[in-house]
Amino acid sequence: MLSKNTVKFIKSLQQKKFRKQENAFFVEGAKNVTELLLSDFTITHLLFTEKYLSDQQDLIDRSKGEKIKSSPKELKSLGIFSSNEQALAVASIKPNTSLEIRPGELVLALDDIRDPGNLGTIIRIADWYGIKKILLSPETADVYNPKVLHASMGSFSRLAFEYVDLNSKLRDSSVPIYGAFLEGISIHDFEGVPEGILLMGNESHGIREDLKNLVTQKLTIPGFGAAESLNVAVATAVLCDNLRRLSK
Amino acid sequence: MLSKNTVKFIKSLQQKKFRKQENAFFVEGAKNVTELLLSDFTITHLLFTEKYLSDQQDLIDRSKGEKIKSSPKELKSLGIFSSNEQALAVASIKPNTSLEIRPGELVLALDDIRDPGNLGTIIRIADWYGIKKILLSPETADVYNPKVLHASMGSFSRLAFEYVDLNSKLRDSSVPIYGAFLEGISIHDFEGVPEGILLMGNESHGIREDLKNLVTQKLTIPGFGAAESLNVAVATAVLCDNLRRLSK
Numbered sequence: 261m262l263s264k265n266t267v268k269f270i271k272s273l274q275q276k277k278f279r280k281q282e283n284a285f286f287v288e289g290a291k292n293v294t295e296l297l298l299s300d301f302t303i304t305h306l307l308f309t310e311k312y313l314s315d316q317q318d319l320i321d322r323s324k325g326e327k328i329k330s331s332p333k334e335l336k337s338l339g340i341f342s343s344n345e346q347a348l349a350v351a352s353i354k355p356n357t358s359l360e361i362r363p364g365e366l367v368l369a370l371d372d373i374r375d376p377g378n379l380g381t382i383i384r385i386a387d388w389y390g391i392k393k394i395l396l397s398p399e400t401a402d403v404y405n406p407k408v409l410h411a412s413m414g415s416f417s418r419l420a421f422e423y424v425d426l427n428s429k430l431r432d433s434s435v436p437i438y439g440a441f442l443e444g445i446s447i448h449d450f451e452g453v454p455e456g457i458l459l460m461g462n463e464s465h466g467i468r469e470d471l472k473n474l475v476t477q478k479l480t481i482p483g484f485g486a487a488e489s490l491n492v493a494v495a496t497a498v499l500c501d502n503l504r505r506l507s508k
Numbered sequence: 509m510l511s512k513n514t515v516k517f518i519k520s521l522q523q524k525k526f527r528k529q530e531n532a533f534f535v536e537g538a539k540n541v542t543e544l545l546l547s548d549f550t551i552t553h554l555l556f557t558e559k560y561l562s563d564q565q566d567l568i569d570r571s572k573g574e575k576i577k578s579s580p581k582e583l584k585s586l587g588i589f590s591s592n593e594q595a596l597a598v599a600s601i602k603p604n605t606s607l608e609i610r611p612g613e614l615v616l617a618l619d620d621i622r623d624p625g626n627l628g629t630i631i632r633i634a635d636w637y638g639i640k641k642i643l644l645s646p647e648t649a650d651v652y653n654p655k656v657l658h659a660s661m662g663s664f665s666r667l668a669f670e671y672v673d674l675n676s677k678l679r680d681s682s683v684p685i686y687g688a689f690l691e692g693i694s695i696h697d698f699e700g701v702p703e704g705i706l707l708m709g710n711e712s713h714g715i716r717e718d719l720k721n722l723v724t725q726k727l728t729i730p731g732f733g734a735a736e737s738l739n740v741a742v743a744t745a746v747l748c749d750n751l752r753r754l755s756k
Contacts, residue, residue: 377625381739390732415735448753484638484752487663491629494745497738501746504732505696 262334266305266326270338270350276402279353285404286350288339290315293347295414297323305350307335312346325350340406353404359393359422361435364455366503369395369426369437371471372462373492376401380411381493382460387415389500394419395457397426430457430474437476438503439467440495444478447502452477454503460496510576514553518586518598524650531601533652536587538563538594543662545571545597553598555583560594573598588654601652607641607670609683612703614751617643617674617685619719620710621740624649628659629741630708635663637748642667643705645674678705678722685724686751687715688743692726695750700725702751711740 272278273286284304287296290312297303297316303325309332313320320327335344361367368386373379379401386394401408403421422429430437436456459475461467467475481490481498490498520526521534532552535544538560545551545564551573557580561568568575583592609615616634621627627649634642649656651669670677678685684704707723709715715723729738729746738746 381742384735385738385742387733387735388731388738392733413735413737418734481749482752483636484755485635485640486666487632487635487661489661490633490636490745491741493739494629494633494742497742497746498749501729501749504730507732 262307262328262330266328267338270305270348273350274340274406276405279402279404283353284350285353285409286339286348286406287409288335288341288344288348288406289410290346292409292414293349294319295417296349296351299417301351301354301417303349303351307338307348309335309346315346340410356421356423358424359395359420361393361433361457363435365393366391366454366500367393367395367457368496369430369457369459370400371397371426371459371467372399372465373460374399374401375463376405376407377411378463378491378493379403379405380408380413380416382496383408383412383419384415385493385497385500387412387418389497389504391500392419394421395426395429396421396423398423426459427470427474430459430471433457437474438479438499439472439475439477440481440499441467441475441478442480444480446482447479447499448482450477450479450502450506452506454506458496458499458503460492463492510555510578510582514574514576515586518553518596521598522588522654524653527601527650527652532598533601533657534587534596534598534654535657536583536589536592536596536654537658540657540662541595541597542567543665544599547665549599549602549665551597551599555586555596557583557594563594588658604669604671606672607643607668609641609681609705611683613641613683614639614702614748615641615643615705616744617678617705617707618648619645619674619707619715620647620713621708622647622649623711624653624655625659626711626739626741627651627653628656628661628664630744631656631660631667632663633741633745633748635660635666637745637752639748640667642669643674643677644669644671646671674707675718675722678707678719681705685722686727686747687720687723687725688747689715689723689726689728692728694730695727695747696730698725698727698750698754700754702754706744706747706751708740708744
């Protein structure tokens, strides 16, 4: 049975303030919940419908935390989805630890990416292109925002995140730092080793001034038409694809 | 002065039913309005604030249609934006004409792309990669939906669209038809002429069965991580980038 206190607790996690206070977050929908159950996150509550139970009996049995059979209507009332026929899970937020960037590794650094949908899509793209670590400026959207987690399609569970002052972190790093600029070398002509940090800037203002000087290789996505720019998530994907192509 | 009738008329255009009935649509915000004024669309109403007037006096002077000085508050009340300090324009919808696909040309075909944000982002990507024509299945979102126009960042004004039964259109075409599949040739290895139709399928179900057989070249975006798929707009961009790379 879903208690009033649990309802209140889960609903409060829609807000960053309460996620921080409770050190907890939730995910919704079969795909995200399944990925969470398969990850090393600590599950504290698992809410599931009859349908999810019949599909994922084993996963539910093996899960830790309080298990609560719920109706689709109850699940819908807790989250941001317009319908949720399957499941919702609450887990503990992982501590914000310092990520070491190893030689040969490609990581992302996100400077002031404000839109949760963009951040979630970027996490999914990173997971597609085998990126395991993302550095985020403190102004960037919260990874544990339900909209971010939804757009990431479960990929958030396979990546490590560090909210950090990018200027200090990048200044202290010895790996190449790539950034997208209008006056860089065309990514179609660039030949190099795809390792280091790919820095992506704010949706409207791009990479901020004090970080620009830290970029060791300016890259440009060649345009063939009249659009002035690409969406930041789309640009991240095109850059990752071109860099990964060099791994062959 | 903004009349009650004009307010009612513009607000009604948020709904497809009324856009169709009135053969009209609106765009919001400086960027989209400016692009619309620079295009060959027929403007019927131009609403602008003091700020837009001081920035774009010439464009306003040259514009056709009824010109109405408005407040940011009035503009906000008409559209879907949470704020609009600049402008809103109403224009006539262009007739849905049959698009001819010429040799050497790259065009997009969208099968059942339901999300307005995805469609708008794809239009912006097409414009970046020099694609001038988009074929859309009747189930695909409406190009003139305010959310689509917003996400397209003005790019919609430079492209031609045809809503059409894709099966007939593609069957009658003699150009190559590309589609993204899990079992295609890696786009990193593909060498060919980037001309023809790039077919993109529904967000959840991909390309529908009866269209699959019409694809002459199956392409795959190689993955390097664990994500199961990419967002359809992101995949469109990566495919376009890889095809345009072959133009060099």
